[in-house]
Amino acid sequence: MTIFLSTSTAFFIGFIITPIVILALKRANFIEMPGGRKIHTGQIPSMGGVAIVLAAFFGLFAWLDFEQINQTRYFLVAFAIMFSVGLRDDLIELSAFQKLLGQCIPAFFIIVMADIRISGFYGFLGMYELPYLVSISLTFFLLIVLTNSFNLIDGADGLAGTLSIISFSVLGFWFYHAGMEAYSLISFTLVGSILSFLVFNWHPAKIFMGDTGSLSLGFALTSLVILFVDKNGTMAAWEGYKLGAPIAAGLALLIVPVYDTVRIFIKRISKGKSPLKPDKSHVHHFLIRMGLGHDKVALLLGGVKVLFIVISFGLAGLNDHILLPFMAVSIALLGVWMDSKTLKRVKVLTLASPPILEKLKDDRIKSKKKFQIAESILRKNEINMN
Numbered sequence: 320m321t322i323f324l325s326t327s328t329a330f331f332i333g334f335i336i337t338p339i340v341i342l343a344l345k346r347a348n349f350i351e352m353p354g355g356r357k358i359h360t361g362q363i364p365s366m367g368g369v370a371i372v373l374a375a376f377f378g379l380f381a382w383l384d385f386e387q388i389n390q391t392r393y394f395l396v397a398f399a400i401m402f403s404v405g406l407r408d409d410l411i412e413l414s415a416f417q418k419l420l421g422q423c424i425p426a427f428f429i430i431v432m433a434d435i436r437i438s439g440f441y442g443f444l445g446m447y448e449l450p451y452l453v454s455i456s457l458t459f460f461l462l463i464v465l466t467n468s469f470n471l472i473d474g475a476d477g478l479a480g481t482l483s484i485i486s487f488s489v490l491g492f493w494f495y496h497a498g499m500e501a502y503s504l505i506s507f508t509l510v511g512s513i514l515s516f517l518v519f520n521w522h523p524a525k526i527f528m529g530d531t532g533s534l535s536l537g538f539a540l541t542s543l544v545i546l547f548v549d550k551n552g553t554m555a556a557w558e559g560y561k562l563g564a565p566i567a568a569g570l571a572l573l574i575v576p577v578y579d580t581v582r583i584f585i586k587r588i589s590k591g592k593s594p595l596k597p598d599k600s601h602v603h604h605f606l607i608r609m610g611l612g613h614d615k616v617a618l619l620l621g622g623v624k625v626l627f628i629v630i631s632f633g634l635a636g637l638n639d640h641i642l643l644p645f646m647a648v649s650i651a652l653l654g655v656w657m658d659s660k661t662l663k664r665v666k667v668l669t670l671a672s673p674p675i676l677e678k679l680k681d682d683r684i685k686s687k688k689k690f691q692i693a694e695s696i697l698r699k700n701e702i703n704m705n
Contacts, residue, residue, distance in 0.1 A: 321382050322495070322504050326511035329378030333515025337370040341519065341526050349409070351527055363524055366409045367516055368532020372402045374512035379505060387501035393433035394505070397425035398539050401466075405534035419463070422538075426462045429542050430455055437461065437545060441552030441565055443639040462541055468576035469537025470530060471583075475603040476522035476613035480513050481621040483536050486572045487513070489628055490543050497550060497559030506543060509536070522613035537576075544569050562635045564642035571627040571646065575620050578602070578650050605657075609664045623653070 344350065344364035351365045379395070380388075388395070404421035407413060413421065429435050436458035440446035449457065473479035491506035513536070519525045528536075548569035551562050562568045570577060579602045586600055606616045627646060634642060 322491070322500075322507050325378045325382035325504050326507045327378075328381050329374045329508045329511035330515045332377045333370055333374030333512045334518065336373060337367065337516060337519050337526065340364075340367065340370045344526070363527055365527045365529035366406070366531045367520065367526040367528040368402070368405060368409075368530070368535055370526075371512045371516045371528060371532050372398075372535055374515060375509050378508040378511060382508075383501065383504060387504065391433075391501045391505060393428045394435070394502075394542060397428035397433070397542070398535065400425040400428070401538040402531065402535045405530040405532070408530045408534070422463055422466065422534075423459075425538060426459055429462065429545075430458050435542055435546045436549065438549050438553065441639070443566055443643070458545060461545065462538070464580070465541040465544075465573055465576065466534060466537040468573075468580040469540060470533040471601060472576045472579055472603070473528060473533040474601055475607065475616050476524040477517055477520055477617040478603055478613070478620065479528060479533055479536065480517040480520055481617045482575055482624060483540055484510055484513050484517070485621055485624050485628070486540055486544070489572060490547055493547060493551075493560060494543075497554065499550070502543065502546065505539075509539060522617075524613075541573070544572050547572070560635070562631065563637050564631065564634075564639040566639045567642040567646050568628075568631040570643070571624070571631040574624055574627045574646075574650060575602070578654060582654060602654075602657075605661045609661045610668065 341364055344366055349364055349366055350362045376399075383391070401422065404413075404418065404425070407421070408418060436454050437449070438454050439448040469479065469483075472482065487506045487510045491503045491510065494500070494503035494506060516526075516528065516532070520528065548565045551568065552565040554561060582602065583600050603616050603620070606619065607613065611619065627650070630646065631642065
């Protein structure tokens with residue numbers, strides 16, 4: 320009941336304050352202009368993550384009891400710090416080094432203080448427990464990379480919100496059945512706040528979440544997925560719904576940003592470009608270029624994520640030696656097929672459209688106005704012949 324109340328509270332608070340945030344951002348001129356890597360039209364306010372995080376914290380502190388707050392305090396502090404990093408970046412853009420330094424602080428709280436980390440490989444490749452320093456280093460790397468991967472996937476209306484709602488919902492149910500009610504409540508509360516934001520972020524979007532939202536949600540999601548993987552890999556079967564392939568299940572919960580990051584890194588490096596140089600080669604850019612609308616892109620990629628989550632949970636008896644390679648090969652083949660279909664579709668659309676020079680010539684001709692003398696002026700009796 321408490322989980323339902325917290326989720327509902329976050330939704331209604333978010334639904335109420337998001338229009339206020341939109342109005343305030345427009346008046347303060349915090350808007351995203353179209354052009355460059357921006358694929359939207361019109362002037363849309365950003366920093367919508369303010370509404371998401373405020374609604375989430377309102378629901379959490381209204382319904383978490385003292386023991387639950389004490390249990391999750393380091394996670395909540397880290398979440399708040401990452402929110403401040405995203406807010407600072409939206410207000411005054413941070414350099415890459417400054418942003419990385421800012422992300423290290425909440426990562427420290429998660430790994431060292433909250434002790435949320437990948438403690439081993441749970442039998443995969445014959446490895447179980449990792450040395451403490453290796454565990455910390457690996458978890459830090461995953462936190463930073465996956466948080467920023469989620470940040471990069473936020474490029475189409477409703478996409479980041481749809482993907483995060485799916486993952487937080489699955490995590491909420493799993494934590495509840497594993498007896499981790501505090502983290503279940505956090506997951507479902509975030510679902511409520513994101514749903515309220517999605518009402519205004521669905522295509523055509525009235526507001527974007529910005530780094531304030533994407534960094535915060537990406538960090539919270541990555542942290543909870545790491546907790547899910549480690550708890551699932553180390554718990555006894557009677558403690559909850561134990562999966563035989565915890566690493567594959569964690570990958571399924573983050574499959575879209577992981578695939579997108581690996582894909583663009585390979586493409587950029589193969590072309591001799593810096594893998595960190597931004598461009599319009601993300602998976603959502605390709606799908607939109609193919610002719611799909613923003614809403615269809617969000618539903619399609621959300622459906623892909625649901626498919627892999629169903630596979631990982633439905634084949635719970637298999638271990639990572641079988642399921643992890645299967646998922647990796649499947650997503651790679653799906654990506655190659657999608658890229659080939661996209662390129663064919665782009666070629667068809669290009670051939671169907673008139674050549675650019677011809678179009679410019681037609682536009683130039685249309686824009687020219689022929690000088691004509693009105694017939695009435697040519698009448699002899701109206702022309703001064705002197």
